[in-house]
Amino acid sequence: MATQTELPRARTPEAAVPVAERDRFLNVAVVALPAVVALALCVIELTTRSLWLDEAATVAIAGRHGSAFWHAAAHDGGNMLGYYALLHVLVGWFGHGAFVIRLPSAIAAAGTAGATSVLGLRLFDRRIALAAGLLTAVSLPLVFWGQDARGYAAMVALVAGSFVAFAAIVDEPRRRGPWIAYVVLTTLSVYASYVAIFALPAQLLALVWRRTAWRQVLGAMAACALCWIPLAVLALSRGSGQLFWIGRPNFKLERQVIGALTSAGFEPNFRPSIVATPLAILTLALLVFAVARIVRRREWGAVLALSWLVLPVGLMLIWSFVGQPIFTPRNLLVSLPAVALLLAWVIMSSRISPVVAWGAVAVLIALRAVALVPSYGTSPENWRAATAYVAQAAQPGDCIAFYPLDGSMPFDYYAGRPVEPHVEQYQTPAVSSHCSRVWLVASHQGLPTGTAASRAHYARYVAVRDALARRYTHHTTRSFGYASVIWVSLFSR
Numbered sequence: 001m002a003t004q005t006e007l008p009r010a011r012t013p014e015a016a017v018p019v020a021e022r023d024r025f026l027n028v029a030v031v032a033l034p035a036v037v038a039l040a041l042c043v044i045e046l047t048t049r050s051l052w053l054d055e056a057a058t059v060a061i062a063g064r065h066g067s068a069f070w071h072a073a074a075h076d077g078g079n080m081l082g083y084y085a086l087l088h089v090l091v092g093w094f095g096h097g098a099f100v101i102r103l104p105s106a107i108a109a110a111g112t113a114g115a116t117s118v119l120g121l122r123l124f125d126r127r128i129a130l131a132a133g134l135l136t137a138v139s140l141p142l143v144f145w146g147q148d149a150r151g152y153a154a155m156v157a158l159v160a161g162s163f164v165a166f167a168a169i170v171d172e173p174r175r176r177g178p179w180i181a182y183v184v185l186t187t188l189s190v191y192a193s194y195v196a197i198f199a200l201p202a203q204l205l206a207l208v209w210r211r212t213a214w215r216q217v218l219g220a221m222a223a224c225a226l227c228w229i230p231l232a233v234l235a236l237s238r239g240s241g242q243l244f245w246i247g248r249p250n251f252k253l254e255r256q257v258i259g260a261l262t263s264a265g266f267e268p269n270f271r272p273s274i275v276a277t278p279l280a281i282l283t284l285a286l287l288v289f290a291v292a293r294i295v296r297r298r299e300w301g302a303v304l305a306l307s308w309l310v311l312p313v314g315l316m317l318i319w320s321f322v323g324q325p326i327f328t329p330r331n332l333l334v335s336l337p338a339v340a341l342l343l344a345w346v347i348m349s350s351r352i353s354p355v356v357a358w359g360a361v362a363v364l365i366a367l368r369a370v371a372l373v374p375s376y377g378t379s380p381e382n383w384r385a386a387t388a389y390v391a392q393a394a395q396p397g398d399c400i401a402f403y404p405l406d407g408s409m410p411f412d413y414y415a416g417r418p419v420e421p422h423v424e425q426y427q428t429p430a431v432s433s434h435c436s437r438v439w440l441v442a443s444h445q446g447l448p449t450g451t452a453a454s455r456a457h458y459a460r461y462v463a464v465r466d467a468l469a470r471r472y473t474h475h476t477t478r479s480f481g482y483a484s485v486i487w488v489s490l491f492s493r
Contacts, residue, residue, distance in 0.1 A: 030126050034133025035114035041137060042106035042146035045376045047098040052381035053444055053484070055149040056409035059096045060421035062087035072421040078234030082191030083151030096419075098149075105153040109146030112153070113137040115160035116337040122167045123301030124345060127354070131344035131361045136337050138368045139263040140270070140375060145333060151192040152333050158189035159199045160337050163308065166203050169220070170213045182220045187227040194235070195331040198315050202307035209300050246325040247451050249317060253327060258284070260329035261313075261339055263368045267329075268483045269380045279367040283343065290346035302345050308338035380483030381443065383410035389478065389488060390439055391415065399435035403428075403442045403461050407486075411441060426457050428464055437492040438468055443484055465489065 051059075061072040061084050073084045087101060094100045116136040120129030136142065145152040162185045168178035189196035200221065207214055247253070259265035262283035265276040287309075294302045312335045320327040347360050379385070387410070390400065402408045405425035412419050426446075431438055442465075446457030469475060472491035480486040 026126060027121060030121060030130045031114045031117045031133065033130065034117050034137045035110040037134060038113035038137035038142070038146065039106060039110035041143050041372070042109045046102055046106060046147055048377045049147060050379035050382045050384035050481075051098065051149070051410050051413060052379075052383065053406055053410055055101070056383070056413050056419060057406070057421065057423050058084070058087060058149045059091070059101060059413060060409050060419040060423075062091045062101075063096060063419060064088075064421065072423075074234050074237075075421070075423055077237075078231045079194050080151035080192060081231065081234070082188055083154055083193075086154075087149070096413075101149040102147055105148055105150070106146045108153040108157040109137075109142050111157040112142060112160050112337060115157060115164055116340055119160065119164045119167060119337075120341060120344065122164065122171070123304065123341075124349070127357075128341075128344045128348045131348055131358075132337075132340045134365055135263075135340035135343055135361070135368070138365050138372065139336060139340075140266050140368070140372045141260045141263060141329065141333055142336060143372055144266055144269065144375060145330070152330055155189055155193035155196050156333050156336060158185050158192055159196050159334055161185040162189055162196075162199065163203070163304070163337075166217065167304070169216050170207070170210045173213045173216045179216055179220055182217075183223045183227075186220070187224045190224075190228055190231065194231070195312075195316075195326070195334050198312040199308065199334055201315060202304075202309075202311040205307045205311060206300070206304040209298065209303055246320075246328055247454075248325055249320050249327045256329050257313075257327065257332050261309075261332055261335065263336075263339075264371055266375070270375050270378060270483075273371045273374055275367045275370045279364075279371060282364070282367070283339070286343055286346055287339070290342045293346060302342065305338045305341040305345065309335045309342065380481050381486065382481040383486065384414050386441065386480040386486045386488055387411050387414035389480070390441070393490070394439070395437065397436035398439060399431060399437070400439040400441065401429035401431050401464075403440065403445055403464055404457070405429070407441050407443050426460065428460060431468065433471075437490060438472065440465065440468060440489040440491065441486065442489075443481075443486040445487075 057076075061069070061076070064072045069084075069088055073081050086104060090100055090104065113133050113136045117129045117133030120132040142153070142156070145156075162182060165178050165182035165185055168175070169182055172178065186196075186200070189199075203217065207217060256265075256267045259267060259272070259276060259280055262280045264280035264283065265272045290302065291306065294306055313332060316327045316331060343364065344361070348357050350357065352360075390411075394400075402411070403426070405422040405427065408422055409419050429440075442461055445461040446454040446459075448455060448458050450458070468489075468491045472493055474493070475489055475491040477487060477489040480488065
């Protein structure tokens, strides 16, 4: 008697739907969680820290209208032109309150953490992507610039997005979407800050291991170069005079850069915390281990992350010796996500149990949090307090002088007066002889041991101070902040 056996049923597409949906959900969660963490860390006490000189310059430039806006932006050589344009729209709609002008940077910091996770997903796996995103989010330099009305947070977010699009082009050279995304993000990154352009050599170097996408990538970079022509014209017409304050690299500056890249500190803005040295040493040790593994295995994703770290740092260091110095912690923010990717990769892909690996990531995140927490509410350049001090002690007939005139921008902001753009105006202030008392407010006045331009500015400041001391018999001085000290001197008869 013949028997019938029931054959196993073929797996239908419907049966696979729950698995696909679960994968999509997990991928979204891996990206969203670091982004939410970064946004939360940046929104905490977002308005507590006093505006500093450069933020006031942002307010002054973004608040201009018509040709005055373009003239003010061009005075900075076109640097951050796209960021100023964005703030111009927001200030026109919502005013120049601290929350309004800083919120775009907080959102950009969240975008950086999310984009780092997306890149981790494309290059590695979920565990590495989540770890890299969280390490990026819990970072003192990123959170600082995420609470600051400057273009650095937007720049690093756009650079991270550029690397995501670049990886997509390499994996799928014939798709048009990643190519367009790459051109848009890369172009905008340089409009947010010129230093973003130092990320491009890292992408070119990584192409040595993925040569099939050379034509598409070079074509995209050529399109970006065409879009940067207006910036190039502005930069050449302005020159590098606005960078006079940056000196040649030395041990102190190199230590500050290492502290920022390892998220162990952010000098001189904040004093080092108790974990600064251990965190920096631990991070450097892990990065050295990552380099050794990359040399042996040459995994393309790790090579791309290492190129992203090494090329911008190396090129800025070399250029700072042979040309205009640009080697500073703020500029090296462009490579910050690469450090997180390398740390996550070397820990999560090691031959250790997942529990131990996540424990190691948790230790790094905890140390980074300890370095981050003391920065909240701290004002390295406290113009709010300096302005309040003068306003409370001022009398009828008093005069106020600023050196440089830049100081009038944050002072006027907190005094409730219109903020005029006075960027890098180091001329000697004119003080009327009819003033019964004179307030001299000085910050960023140059250094006696700085660059040649910095020493010249400082000498002019000393001359102004001494001339007032000869005209007035009494004077007192108070200081505010510590990273860039604000000196408020009162001269009276």
